[in-house]
Amino acid sequence: MVTKNDICHEHTNYLASKFNVVMRKLILTLLVASVAFYGNAQNAVSVKTDITQLQDGMLAITVAPGHHGMDTLIYAMPKIVPGTYSIYDFGNMLRQVKAYDLHGDTLAVVRLDENRWMIPKGNKLSHLSYLAAPTFTDPAGKKVFEPAGTRFELDRTFLFNSFAMVGYFEGLKDENYAFEVVRPADFYGASALERKALNDTTDLFTAQGYFDFHDSPIMYARPDTASFMVGETEVQVAIYSPGGSLDAAFVSEKLEPIMFGAKEYLGGALPVPKYVVLISLMQGMGNSGGFGALEHFYSTVFVMPEMGRDYLSKTIQDVVAHEFFHIVTPLNIHSEHIHDYDFNNPQMSRHLWLYEGVTEYTSHHMQVKQGLIDPDEFLSTIRSKISQASGFNDTLPFTELSLGALDVHKNQYMNVYMKGALIGMCLDLLLCDLSDGAYGLPELMMRLSERYGPDRHFWDEELFDVIAEMTFPEVREFFRRYVEGPEPLPLEEYLLKAGVQLQRNLQIRELTLGGFLPGKNKERNRMEIVTSIGINSFGRELGVQKGDMLVSINAIDLSPENFSDGVELFKQRYKEGDNVTLVVERENEKGQLKTHKLKAKAQGVDRTVSLRIRYMPEPDERQRLVRKRWINY
Ligand SMILES: [Zn+2]
Incomplete structure (x- = not known):
């Protein structure tokens, strides 16, 4: 994911007041959801909802487990989901959880903890029914980063991150999911999931197991969509922009060069048959105070306040590049902790430098390497990473930060986008140098994806050794000192390899x-x-x-x-x-x-420059070679 917190918070109250208006209107018109539809699918978990109605702002959902051989069932909502690195306890979004047998009589339900419900007579369970509250506006739950949340606005838009509204039955996590949504006739639900229309107002989405289901968000609205081909890959863009600052055609135009750049960067083909970009804009800041996006295998959800078109489109370019490169890591290169993801007892990996750091670095590096931004703009991004990283603990070993990102080192987490990206850059420069300009980080990442891929994981403890074995012994030393150890990155020394001069607290005399x-x-x-x-x-x-x-x-x-x-x-x-x-x-x-x-x-004046970074006008031959491989400049 990537989160941006660097804009003003002046419109915070807007959504809250709008929500109150919607609530009042609902109560006045006495909208009561009918939940008279439930499980009929065989050998699949069947989930149903109807977005033409809300109850007190909440969505009525039924979940039927299908055939199973268990006496007792436990229904679990995720405590956390991949890519967020925050505990959200999505169980708190569910209200009035009830269990029914085939005759429509209620069965006992015992709440075990924040995220789990037990149905002792699980063998008699026909379906569960409950109300799901939207994370965007619900004051009771945790403040969920909006791209990982749910948004329910009657007759306007619905954003489903299904893990925030639908869980899994323990022991049945690998069962297929069938998700039926009743919708207004003129609504379209954009998603990377397999789908078919059951009739004019009902969609059926299917997923192979809870992991796929949870990984495929759906956004409903009156359609504003566009698509384009990048080689063999279809890229779809769907937008909900209540203030009208963006439309899908405009965003597609901005994303096309990014996706083509990514294709070249990744060796000529994108690694997925389709990729869906869901953009849900808000009028004002959301509950969490941040905005940004969350990655998935075949899609990304992007949530941001409505702002000027130019600022929005530049941010969307950077953020979509970041989310898209998550397909490389962690989606194709990951450890056992992500491979067998435990939604309720997550084990942290020590490799956030890779998952978030390298991804963030790559999103900018691709743009300079493919000529989408000029080399000076790239350096100014690096400069701001260096200066923002200086606000964090520079001697905390990055592997420790990573292992403690959910708890003890939570306040250092944002450094994965700063120092994490700089670790990626230093590794890139080191590889360009040691290989005499033959290859850098992108080539290493491609070799790692070939070696592992979505179905094979590396062991968390072994990755540094594996990479050193695939490259150079000096790379092991780099990890030992600067990623596992407390030494700050030798940025000056590494940038100099490519003829880039980094100077701190420089006294200069310049014209006034x-x-x-x-x-x-x-x-x-x-x-x-x-x-x-x-x-x-x-x-x-x-x-x-x-x-x-x-x-x-x-x-x-x-x-x-x-x-x-x-x-x-x-x-x-x-x-x-x-x-x-x-x-x-x-x-x-x-x-x-x-x-x-x-x-x-x-006249001249004396001035102190805290950080200056620039290309040396006359790099030597060696530096030229490394620089050429590094950023093609
Ligand atoms: Zn990310």
């Missing part, structure tokens, strides 16, 4: 613009000096004033769109003592805008 902080004047579309505070001796010699609108400096454009690039260019092109002409627009006493040419000799 005048010491002022300009702000954007939207009306005039100019950068404006909003306060005279900070104006230095160069600014005073020029004679800048509060209210001046910046036009150009030595003919370099200083409009808002070009401002930071323009300032950089000015600093690079001129030196102290050069003639400088700053053109500004200034209002006169009559309120008319007049152009002024302010002149002075360029």
Whole structure:
């Protein structure tokens, strides 16, 4: 998964108030769900629901176990699901769990713990019936990361992460699942699951076992879908955007280059026949305060607040790239803990550096390697990973962080996206170097997927040895010191292998613009000096004033769109003592805008740069070789 917490939380109350309105309306119209439909499927767990009605905002669900030879049955909801690394206790989302026999009489149900119910006379059970509350708006359950949750909005949209509303009978986890959904005639349920329409208003989804069922989310709404082919793989996009900021055609256009880039990066073919991207937008922030996506074998669920199209589409590109590369790991390269996933007693792996770190690194690395972003943008992403990682404990061995991610090291978890990604980068650089530019991390990942794949796991304790055996002994040393051990990553040394210079707390002398902080004047579309505070001796010699609108400096454009690039260019092109002409627009006493040419000799100032990372303009031959293999630059 990937979670983004870096935006403002100003709309938090919106959903809550909307929910109240929906609730009131429901109570007034006395909508009562009918649960008069239940199990008829043979040798499959049969789940049924009807999304044309809600009870107090909750969805009525029936679950029939089908044929089984057990006296007592235990119905379990997951405590946690793969990819989330948080305990959610989805049992808390179920209310009024009742058991019925074939005659419609109730059977005793004993709640064993937060997530499990026992039906002592399980051999008599026809079906269970209960209400499922939506994680998006239910105040009682844990704050569930929205991409792992459920959203029920009558006549608008339903998002099913089935593990948050349907469980499994212990001992029957491998039974097939049949999921019948009654829906409004004009609704479409997008999903990677096998499906057929039973009639105009009923869909039947089928899955082979609970793992497949839990792994395939469904999103219902009035259809806004698009699809495109990437080689042999069909990519489908389905969107629910209540504020209309996105539509499926627009998102497909943005995702196409990402998916084609991924195909090339993975050696020419995508590893799945189809991939479904479900995007559920919210008006305001959700319950959990974060947004992002969760990965699945054949799909991903992406939940985000409605925002500007450009910001949304860039975020969707990065996030979908991340989720898609989860097909490589952990879906195709994973340890025994994920292979036999225990939804109620999960064992953590020590390899989050791989599952989340390498995946996050790959999502950006693919984009630079395939020419979708330029090398400077890639370095600036690396720079922000380094600076964000510095907020976490750098001497906590990463394998320990990983093993304790659910409990003791919960507060360090987010570092899997920062330092985890940097571990991926260092391993990539090390491989490019040791192999004399013959291969890097993508090639290693492909060899690992061939060796393991979805049906074969590695042993958690052995992976480092296996990778070293497949590559170089130095790689074992790298894992020992920087992933299993407490030593911080030798970023400077490793980046230098590719002719990238990383410097910290660097004292530099550079040209000044005048010491002022300009702000954007939207009306005039100019950068404006909003306060005279900070104006230095160069600014005073020029004679800048509060209210001046910046036009150009030595003919370099200083409009808002070009401002930071323009300032950089000015600093690079001129030196102290050069003639400088700053053109500004200034209002006169009559309120008319007049152009002024302010002149002075360029001056320098001393500044400390906490972190500087840049390509060396003249790398040596060795560095050129490594850099070429690394990012094709
Ligand atoms: Zn992830």
